[in-house]
Every structure is written in C-alpha cells, then in structure tokens.
Amino acid sequence: xxxxxxxxxxxxxxxxxxxxGVYESDAGKAVRTGVLDRLRAIADAWCENEWALAIAxxxxxxxxxxxxxxxxxxxxxxxxxxxxxxxxxHTPDADIDVVLVAPRHCTRRxxxxxxxxxxxxxxxxxxxGVMAVRDAYTPVVKLRVGATDVDLLFAPLACDELPxxxxxxxxxxxxxxxxxxxxxxxxxxxxxxxxxxxxxxxxFRVALRAVKRWARCKGLYSNVLGLLGGVNCAILAAFVxxxxxxxAPSTVV
Numbered sequence: 178x179x180x181x182x183x184x185x186x187x188x189x190x191x192x193x194x195x196x197x198g199v200y201e202s203d204a205g206k207a208v209r210t211g212v213l214d215r216l217r218a219i220a221d222a223w224c225e226n227e228w229a230l231a232i233a234x235x236x237x238x239x240x241x242x243x244x245x246x247x248x249x250x251x252x253x254x255x256x257x258x259x260x261x262x263x264x265x266x267h268t269p270d271a272d273i274d275v276v277l278v279a280p281r282h283c284t285r286r287x288x289x290x291x292x293x294x295x296x297x298x299x300x301x302x303x304x305x306g307v308m309a310v311r312d313a314y315t316p317v318v319k320l321r322v323g324a325t326d327v328d329l330l331f332a333p334l335a336c337d338e339l340p341x342x343x344x345x346x347x348x349x350x351x352x353x354x355x356x357x358x359x360x361x362x363x364x365x366x367x368x369x370x371x372x373x374x375x376x377x378x379x380x381f382r383v384a385l386r387a388v389k390r391w392a393r394c395k396g397l398y399s400n401v402l403g404l405l406g407g408v409n410c411a412i413l414a415a416f417v418x419x420x421x422x423x424x425a426p427s428t429v430v
Contacts, residue, residue, distance in 0.1 A: 179425035186427035191383060199386050201269045209262070212273065212322045216329070217256050219299060220277050223292045224254040231282040252338040254279035257345060259364035261407055264371065266385045272326035276361050278343060279333050285316065285357070288331045296320055315360045330361040345369060367408060375415050376422035383426035385414040391430075 179187075194200065201209070228251040260274035261267035277288070289309050296318070297304040306321040318329040335353030344350070345365045354362075375381040388410050392398035400406025405413075417429050 178423050179428065183425040183428055187383065187425040190387060190427050190430065194383075194386055194390065197390060199268055199390055201267065205269050208323070209273065209325065212325045212327065213256065213258070213275070215299070215301060215322060216275070216327065219295055220254055220256060220279075220292070223287075223295050224279055224283055225251040227283050227287055227291070228252060252280040252282065254283065255339060255343055257343075257365040259368040263365070263368040264382065264385070264411060266382050266389065266411075272328060274328050274330075274364060276330040276332055276365050278339065278345070278362070279331070280338055281333055281335055282337070283333050285331060285333060288333075289316070289318070293318060316357055330364070332358045332361040334358075346373075371411055371415050375418045377418070380424070380426050380429060381414060381418045384418065384429035385411055387426070387430045388414050 255278045256275050257263075257278060258273060258275050261271050262273050262275075277292075289311050293307055293309050296302050296307050301322055302320055308319045310317050310319065315330060318331075320327050320329060332354070334350055340347075340350070345362060346369050351359055351362070371381075372378055389398065389407065392405050392410060397404050398406070398410075400409065414429065418424070421429060
C-alpha cells in the first residue's frame, strides 16, 4: 500500500497539474455538458423524423400512416462519448469525441444528408461550422458548437430498437454491422474496457493526465506523426495500474 510520502507526492502531482491548467473548470464542464445536450436534442429529433419517414414509406395512404405513427413510440438513439472526455482526462481545450448509436431505420446516407442539414440549421452551429467527411477510414462529421469542436461518428445497429440499457461491450451489438459501423463503435468500446480493467479509475486518471502532459512537453504526443496518441498513453497507463494495483498516482507515473 502507498506510504505517507507516496500520498504527499501524489497530492503535489495533482497540485502541479492544476497549476498547469490540465483540469477543466466547473464553468468549462457546464459548457461541455450544454454542447452534448444540444447535440442530443438534435439527434433525437432527427431519429424520430427518420422513423416517421420510414413509416410513411411503408404505409399505403395517409390514414394508414397516421395509424402506424400512433401505434408505437419512435425508437430512441443514443450519444456515447469516448476518448479523453469519456475517460475524464481531457484538457479544457479538448474536443469532444462522440458516436451516435441508432436503430436500423437511421441510415448512414441520412446521417450525412438530413442530420448534417439539421446541424447546419442550428443557430449555435451554422452552415460554416459543419464538415462531413464521408470517405474517411472512419466516416465522421466534424463540427463546432460555439467554441467547442466535436467529432461525431455514426453507428447504425442491425436492430429495430436499441437494447435497454445499451451495452456497447456486448459483442452482440456488432452482429450485422459493416466495417465502418464497427470502427465507429470501437472508440466507445475501448474507453469502457479501459475503465473496467483498471483497479482504481481515480488513480488511473491522475497518472494518465500526467503522462499525457509529459508527452506533450517532450514533443512525443502525436498519433498522426507515429508517436504516442491519447489511446496509446491510456493503454500504457492502464497496464502499469494493473501491474501495481495499490500504487499511488505518483508511483504509477
């Protein structure tokens, strides 16, 4: 177990990280929560509208459509954060990585057409704040909500309704998905797995914040350039936490 000097060193480490501005303020957290709430509202409205369109395409006439719409509630969709925000190790200027998980009636084509249009029409985003990258290895919509950058991925599941609760770690959710959808879910699955595997998430978070800050200061933090990225640092820190399950954050570092 940690000795008294380990606890003191860990307190000093957290104090130093706060002095360096690594932690987000309460005001920043409120802004980030507001961004996610706004995106969630837009996604919910889009999912419901796509469901209504799907019902209308199957109905024979207007009366049948009205009856079908009244017969059942629209299936829900769900936003899942991943990356540094989900691990709770993000810096104040970090973007938000999020995947929209939806039932099969929401298609990738509609995601890049009608949802992008809905995002562009939002007063807090606007037409100049959305960039759809359809042909990326993992298709993504990049947008800016106010001053916050967001990478929005999309994973339509092969089901009429999302499981309740939705467990992204259940391999059954991957059945019937194409490679793009599987890759889009991967970030959320990795984040959940890391948090479930470390003995003490609080220790893991402090150590990871320190490692990421160190890597940036040393010019070693860039996955694009073949160096350590956020997920690489997270996996390495998680491994050390597993090897030393009782260690204080300063010892893990």
